[in-house]
Amino acid sequence: MPWCEPCDRYLSPNAVSVVGTCPKCGERVTDTDGEPADSQKVPWHFWLFVGAAGIYLGWRQWILLLFPQVLIL
Numbered sequence: 001m002p003w004c005e006p007c008d009r010y011l012s013p014n015a016v017s018v019v020g021t022c023p024k025c026g027e028r029v030t031d032t033d034g035e036p037a038d039s040q041k042v043p044w045h046f047w048l049f050v051g052a053a054g055i056y057l058g059w060r061q062w063i064l065l066l067f068p069q070v071l072i073l
């Protein structure tokens with residue numbers, strides 16, 4: 001369970017920011033064992049989205065290069 005020292009309260013693991021800081025005060029959050037709380041893992045669908053966006057943008061670039069008259073995509 002992540003614990004925020006300055007706020008003096010427990011945080012739900014989902015409330016801890018991606019870099020492992022408190023959303024309220026911005027301090028590093030420690031776990032109950034005293035270790036810094038693990039950074040929240042980037043969800044897999046984030047990378048899926050990044051990949052899809054990359055493929056789409058690359059594909060769009062190619063279409064625009066090959067068919068410059070097709071501007072509405």
Ligand SMILES: [Zn+2]
Pocket residue numbers: 004005006007008022023024025026027
């Ligand atoms: Zn805090």
